[in-house]
Amino acid sequence: MNELKKNKNKSFFSSPVKLSSNHLLAIEGMEKSEIQKLIERADYFANLDRHTNTKVIQGYVVLNVFFENSTRTRVSFELAARRLGAEVINISLVNSSIKKGESLLDTASTLNAMKPDLLIVRHPHSGAPLLFADYLNCSIINAGDGRHEHPTQALLDALTIKRRVGYLDGLKISICGDIANSRVARSNIHLLTTMGAEVRCVAPSTLMPSNLENLGVKCFSNMKMGIRDADVVMLLRLQNERMTGTENPSEREYFKFFGLDEAKLALANPNAVIMHPGPMNRGVEIASVLADDTNRSLIKTQVEMGVAVRMSIIEALNHTKNNMMKN
Amino acid sequence: MTFTVLKSVKVLNPKTSFNDISDVIICNDKIFSICKDFKTEVSHQDRQINIYDCNGLTMSPGLIDMRVNIGKTENLTAIQKIAAENGITSMVILPNQTPKLNNPSIIDHIKRQSENPNLTKVNIYGAATKDNYGLEMSEIGLMSEMGAIGFTNGNKSIKNSLVMRRLMSYAAMINRPIIQHAEDEDLSGLNKASTTLINGEMNEGEISTRLGLIGIPSCAEVIIVERDIRLAKLTGASYHVAHISTRDSINVIREAKKTGLKVTCDTAPPYFALNETSLLSYNTAFKLSPPLRKEDDRLAVIEGIQDGTIDAIASDHRARSKDTKAQPFSAASVGASGIETLFLMTLELVHKKIIDLNKAISLLTINPANVLKMKKPSIEKDGLADFIIFDENCPDVINQNNLKTSPTPFDRRKIKGKILGTFINGHVAHINQILKDKIIK
Numbered sequence: 001m002n003e004l005k006k007n008k009n010k011s012f013f014s015s016p017v018k019l020s021s022n023h024l025l026a027i028e029g030m031e032k033s034e035i036q037k038l039i040e041r042a043d044y045f046a047n048l049d050r051h052t053n054t055k056v057i058q059g060y061v062v063l064n065v066f067f068e069n070s071t072r073t074r075v076s077f078e079l080a081a082r083r084l085g086a087e088v089i090n091i092s093l094v095n096s097s098i099k100k101g102e103s104l105l106d107t108a109s110t111l112n113a114m115k116p117d118l119l120i121v122r123h124p125h126s127g128a129p130l131l132f133a134d135y136l137n138c139s140i141i142n143a144g145d146g147r148h149e150h151p152t153q154a155l156l157d158a159l160t161i162k163r164r165v166g167y168l169d170g171l172k173i174s175i176c177g178d179i180a181n182s183r184v185a186r187s188n189i190h191l192l193t194t195m196g197a198e199v200r201c202v203a204p205s206t207l208m209p210s211n212l213e214n215l216g217v218k219c220f221s222n223m224k225m226g227i228r229d230a231d232v233v234m235l236l237r238l239q240n241e242r243m244t245g246t247e248n249p250s251e252r253e254y255f256k257f258f259g260l261d262e263a264k265l266a267l268a269n270p271n272a273v274i275m276h277p278g279p280m281n282r283g284v285e286i287a288s289v290l291a292d293d294t295n296r297s298l299i300k301t302q303v304e305m306g307v308a309v310r311m312s313i314i315e316a317l318n319h320t321k322n323n324m325m326k327n
Numbered sequence: 328m329t330f331t332v333l334k335s336v337k338v339l340n341p342k343t344s345f346n347d348i349s350d351v352i353i354c355n356d357k358i359f360s361i362c363k364d365f366k367t368e369v370s371h372q373d374r375q376i377n378i379y380d381c382n383g384l385t386m387s388p389g390l391i392d393m394r395v396n397i398g399k400t401e402n403l404t405a406i407q408k409i410a411a412e413n414g415i416t417s418m419v420i421l422p423n424q425t426p427k428l429n430n431p432s433i434i435d436h437i438k439r440q441s442e443n444p445n446l447t448k449v450n451i452y453g454a455a456t457k458d459n460y461g462l463e464m465s466e467i468g469l470m471s472e473m474g475a476i477g478f479t480n481g482n483k484s485i486k487n488s489l490v491m492r493r494l495m496s497y498a499a500m501i502n503r504p505i506i507q508h509a510e511d512e513d514l515s516g517l518n519k520a521s522t523t524l525i526n527g528e529m530n531e532g533e534i535s536t537r538l539g540l541i542g543i544p545s546c547a548e549v550i551i552v553e554r555d556i557r558l559a560k561l562t563g564a565s566y567h568v569a570h571i572s573t574r575d576s577i578n579v580i581r582e583a584k585k586t587g588l589k590v591t592c593d594t595a596p597p598y599f600a601l602n603e604t605s606l607l608s609y610n611t612a613f614k615l616s617p618p619l620r621k622e623d624d625r626l627a628v629i630e631g632i633q634d635g636t637i638d639a640i641a642s643d644h645r646a647r648s649k650d651t652k653a654q655p656f657s658a659a660s661v662g663a664s665g666i667e668t669l670f671l672m673t674l675e676l677v678h679k680k681i682i683d684l685n686k687a688i689s690l691l692t693i694n695p696a697n698v699l700k701m702k703k704p705s706i707e708k709d710g711l712a713d714f715i716i717f718d719e720n721c722p723d724v725i726n727q728n729n730l731k732t733s734p735t736p737f738d739r740r741k742i743k744g745k746i747l748g749t750f751i752n753g754h755v756a757h758i759n760q761i762l763k764d765k766i767i768k
Contacts, residue, residue, distance in 0.1 A: 104654060125655035131609070148538060211532050214533040215536070
């Protein structure tokens with residue numbers, strides 16, 4: 001009873017989060033309390049009626065700079081920024097300036113010269129947003145860099161789980177699929193282990209990065225063992241080019257051993273939920289019927305939470321910067 | 328006739344194991360005398376004499392850097408000059424530059440072009456194969472006649488076992504070593520013709536996993552070393568592994584040496600001074616080939632240096648422009664500068680009490696000469712006056728801003744030691760103000 005009362009009175013539930021950095025580059029190294037506050041603030045945004053006025057950072061300029069194709073992440077960031085009242089400009093650099101031979105830093109400093117408040121960067125090379133942060137003076141959000149991290153995805157996954165299950169601490173979470181090439185997996189591993197969850201990674205040994213257990217997870221190449229009693233089964237996308245070749249013999253073989261079907265899911269906790277960062281390959285990572293099972297699958301909720309989480313992050317970066325300027 | 332006298336200098340000459348404080352007199356391009364008191368040999372009356380008071384300073388033969396990459400935008404003469412400033416009196420350049428050093432006329436051309444009595448001497452490795460695929464043997468006999476002192480495919484491994492066998496066999500016939508960059512290109516993902524979608528960026532392990540960079544397993548090195556040792560046994564060739572970096576390869580070479588095979592190897596300062604944790608900030612100055620390895624491998628390199636398994640230390644100089652390094656790690660160029668830090672980093676091994684100064688100098692002088700069948704540099708009467716003078720204890724900090732080549736993986740590293748003078752063919756190729764001030768009028 002007391003606990004409930006205390007929670008209700010927590011004022012930071014509805015106030016912006018102050019971060020220790022004016023960038024969000026990676027989950028690795030983030031404090032538990034920071035993660036917690038961002039999730040709680042996002043939860044607050046998620047509970048708001050969509051027509052509530054949240055335009056608190058009008059005049060704030062956000063550049064969505066994507067060096068890789070993306071639909072959901074880009075739109076999610078754009079919506080989040082717009083709901084906060086920011087001005088958003090989308091820039092797709094998948095081929096353009098790279099083809100023209102301009103170096104990444106030149107591109108970055110050109111954009112920086114236009115004095116944005118925030119650059120949201122997705123780049124195919126691990127570490128690229130860190131390079132931006134080293135050279136530019138606006139805030140940077142890493143919207144996915146190579147195989148390194150995708151911090152906002154991990155935060156939205158955590159929020160999704162928290163809203164469904166209620167907590168993260170002690171939860172058994174199995175991340176299954178192409179771990180080696182997945183930035184989503186890395187960010188989730190760092191976040192979930194920091195929050196006290198028991199994380200297992202399931203992948204064919206050809207797609208399991210070396211020494212992964214040093215990141216505090218258990219590794220399985222047998223999916224049935226890896227998802228036994230799991231509370232959450234998180235699936236990863238298998239890139240088309242990896243479905244056949246020297247990493248996997250074929251799509252159907254992958255599905256047989258690493259695709260989530262009802263028989264494998266039966267080994268997990270009876271209430272286990274299914275997650276996928278999307279876009280998914282039906283019949284490769286997941287049986288279609290499970291993907292569409294609204295009782296088990298949180299895939300659509302993940303997308304919905306993406307906007308709320310990104311609102312909390314953008315707001316936090318603005319708040320952090322304002323605080324830094326005051327001091 | 329002008330005499331140069333180095334008064335009370337500590338002479339360190341590994342070839343003759345001479346290690347004593349003496350006066351050294353230089354005349355023309357030769358060492359005229361090494362004695363206790365120069366006045367007994369020459370006098371002011373009949374000759375012009377420049378006397379340097381070298382009390383507290385050390386003199387050793389000039390350094391041989393057995394692995395220097397001349398980059399596309401680098402100028403050989405400029406590199407010769409920088410090398411001289413850093414104590415290197417003789418260097419060996421790799422053939423994988425543009426154009427490729429794969430025929431006798433180009434070897435001859437570079438030899439002539441680089442000839443300058445005041446600059447670091449240039450020796451050349453000829454390309455072992457003519458083509459980029461490593462399938463056709465170059466005219467290694469003719470290149471050898473033009474002065475190529477060994478054969479290698481530079482930063483690419485000689486991959487095909489049959490080609491390697493024949494190369495070794497042929498090179499043994501003309502008594503030249505084959506120098507290998509040992510790396511299984513398929514495993515490391517550097518085989519561009521391969522259909523596998525990898526492109527190794529750093530050592531494989533926990534750090535590559537954390538950073539999301541593609542790992543090169545350390546066994547990619549020893550796989551080639553083991554194969555090559557079997558071929559060296561088959562052919563009787565002199566086989567040299569360049570920039571060795573893993574414990575496994577060092578162990579294999581140690582065993583091969585015990586069986587009497589003509590197998591040698593060198594390493595470079597990054598592999599005994601750094602490990603893969605340097606990459607945690609994605610700093611592209613540490614993007615090297617072979618990649619920086621685990622701490623255990625670094626320790627193995629040090630053990631290899633101590634017990635003589637590793638014959639020599641080379642700079643593995645591969646300077647890169649700031650533009651190609653100011654990139655995301657995956658897109659950045661591979662390599663770092665080395666000629667400006669070779670001596671200082673080797674001296675660090677002495678200050679850390681890993682080896683003694685005599686050993687350090689050997690690793691940079693007579694040992695590489697031995698591997699490459701060159702004349703052993705020596706400070707002796709009537710010998711060629713190629714030598715350096717240095718202060719082994721002068722404290723300093725390596726600073727990229729003060730260097731002429733980039734990037735250095737040792738930026739902001741505190742070191743001790745300074746090259747004060749480099750003499751090539753008796754000429755002053757480089758002299759520091761500190762030494763200039765020591766002229767006795």
